Amino acid sequence: MAKVTRIDHVAILVDDLQKTVDFWQDALGIQLAHIVDVPAEKSMVAFLPVGGSEIELVKPTTDDSGLARYLEKRGPGMHHICLEVDDIEGMLAHLKEKGIQLINETAVDGMDGRKYAFIHPKSANGVMVELYELPK
Amino acid sequence: MAKVTRIDHVAILVDDLQKTVDFWQDALGIQLAHIVDVPAEKSMVAFLPVGGSEIELVKPTTDDSGLARYLEKRGPGMHHICLEVDDIEGMLAHLKEKGIQLINETAVDGMDGRKYAFIHPKSANGVMVELYELPK
Numbered sequence: 001m002a003k004v005t006r007i008d009h010v011a012i013l014v015d016d017l018q019k020t021v022d023f024w025q026d027a028l029g030i031q032l033a034h035i036v037d038v039p040a041e042k043s044m045v046a047f048l049p050v051g052g053s054e055i056e057l058v059k060p061t062t063d064d065s066g067l068a069r070y071l072e073k074r075g076p077g078m079h080h081i082c083l084e085v086d087d088i089e090g091m092l093a094h095l096k097e098k099g100i101q102l103i104n105e106t107a108v109d110g111m112d113g114r115k116y117a118f119i120h121p122k123s124a125n126g127v128m129v130e131l132y133e134l135p136k
Numbered sequence: 137m138a139k140v141t142r143i144d145h146v147a148i149l150v151d152d153l154q155k156t157v158d159f160w161q162d163a164l165g166i167q168l169a170h171i172v173d174v175p176a177e178k179s180m181v182a183f184l185p186v187g188g189s190e191i192e193l194v195k196p197t198t199d200d201s202g203l204a205r206y207l208e209k210r211g212p213g214m215h216h217i218c219l220e221v222d223d224i225e226g227m228l229a230h231l232k233e234k235g236i237q238l239i240n241e242t243a244v245d246g247m248d249g250r251k252y253a254f255i256h257p258k259s260a261n262g263v264m265v266e267l268y269e270l271p272k
Contacts, residue, residue: 001165002165003165004164004165004166004186004187005186005187006186006187006188006189007143007146007186007187007189007191010143010146010214010217012261012263014261015261016261019261020261023236023259023260023261026234027230027231027234027236027259028140028219028227028231028265029137029138029139029140029230030140050140050141050142050143050219051140051141051142051143051188051220052142052187052188053142053143053189055143055217075262076261076262076263077214077257077261077262077263078146078213078214078217078263081146081191081214083164083186084187091164094163094165095163095164098162098163100159100163121213123159123163124159125148125150125151125152125155125156125159125212125213126211126212126213127148127212127213127214129164
């Protein structure tokens with residue numbers, strides 16, 4: 001059976017990327033690896049690897065995305081947790097059998113060959129959960 | 137200098153412990169290790185280890201705690217991220233020098249000899265960050 005292998009990252013929605021990098025890098029000492037413009041998500045994302053996982057800081061670049069509306073409504077803070085799975089299609093099929101509501105019914109092709117899908121927070125008690133599988 | 141070594145856990149505030157365990161364990165397949173009553177925090181906490189980190193599900197057991205008020209106000213969802221540090225007192229001293237506002241100015245003695253302290257979300261762009269150090 002498909003299984004979750006680890007916490008890949010925790011995504012934090014921010015309104016000020018530089019100020020947030022200052023906290024995570026300069027205060028806490030977690031080195032920024034890179035900042036990527038992700039037009040598909042209308043966001044800039046800063047990646048800070050730590051101990052095999054990552055902190056991801058996500059800054060919406062427009063006012064009209066789902067992320068921008070979430071930020072407007074809830075303010076900056078943790079947005080989702082991403083879990084690595086060894087077989088994302090198998091996991092999504094299993095979750096559907098269990099009656100779990102998915103945002104992505106099938107895996108989406110992301111950066112670097114990885115596949116991802118989001119579980120709806122309604123089925124995860126208010127938590128936005130991302131699943132992703134690395135390319136074999 | 138003191139440093140962050142990994143993401144230790146992500147704590148999720150829940151209003152229904154059994155329903156949330158059903159999602160994380162029965163749907164996602166992350167096995168529940170144990171459920172602990174933590175009177176000091178007026179909570180029941182379910183621990184689900186995954187890949188060297190943990191998901192912690194926190195259910196307030198009274199209506200009058202800070203956690204219960206947070207749940208009432210914001211609803212269930214991610215509450216804090218906990219980072220392991222190799223020297224918590226050194227890290228707290230460094231954060232104070234950087235002007236970071238702390239909830240705990242000095243480390244608190246927790247379960248199993250671990251020491252912990254929380255950073256104020258005001259200094260972490262809306263994120264509640266816990267630091268902890270394992271006993272040597």
